[in-house]
Amino acid sequence: MRGRRPGPGQRPGPIQRSTINEASREAGQVRRQGGFAMAIERWRPFGALTEREPFRDIQSEVNRLFDSFLGRPTSAATGTGSRVWMPVVDMYETNDDLVLNFEIPGVPEKDISLSITGDLLTVRGERQFRQELKDDHTYHIERAYGKFERSVQLPMSVQAGRVTATFRDGVLEVRLPKAEEVRPKEIKIDVL
Template identity: 40%
Template sequence: MKIARWSPQRDLFGLQSEMNRLFENFFDPDFFRGGEQFDSWLPKMDVSENDQAFRVDLELPGLSKEDINLSLQDNILTIEGERKQEAENKEINYHRVERTYGKFLRRFSLPTLVQADKIDAEFKDGILHITLPKAEEVKPRKISIKAGK
């Protein structure tokens, strides 16, 4: 038996990740409807930022840009869409079906204001890239110090 070093930080980070996922879904208006509308699958999402903008990247293989809707309201970015199932062929006996289909909904609450009129979205090779420029008043800026008299 191999002895592995226990890391409480790893357990805490895993717990934090699970809690974030739970609360992200909990505040979804469809959470209490039994999930009939938007629980088929959730695309993987990366969210990052620099001094100028937030960046959201979603894996959406098998979709076209027409299958995706984006909106921003009250500083909450909403991404929703649907991956449609291919026509079922009754003559084929499947041994395994792992791909998921149906509607999805992802929401991300932005921690600072963004310039809504300058949001850019590009869909390429099954990845949706969204750039949300930060509002000028929240961007860090250097303040010069004047010498006293």
């Protein structure tokens, strides 16, 4: 019997059945090693994901992994213990402008800063946790709080001195006028 896996409902060895992960035991993933039963579980790098929503946080997990690899600030690096998050952005162009819309609900305009350096536009700020939880029973909090930063590389030359920004209903709209050399020009075609 040595070296064989126990089938469903069989005892794996000298330790109590309750100490073995039931899912692993039922899947036949219990092995004997040196007289002790050992449950083998698959490593899940995205363990925070739920079974019902397996792709919900993959983007933030991949961003977190890249940020830690590239040495960018994370919650541990800020020293505040707060989570660093990144607002989503839409980017499109019109004939005259490059337009970026950053979704930043719940952040007052005074807590947002915008800068442009070369072809890199950066939005920074902080969303404060303003809710009192003294007598409440909190079950789940998904909204991100704390510092945020989002840098976007601009796909074309812009006139940095003429950038305008408006903030309405939690959306920061940044309009960057295109440089003259990248604006579309109509060329008249002569008929011969």
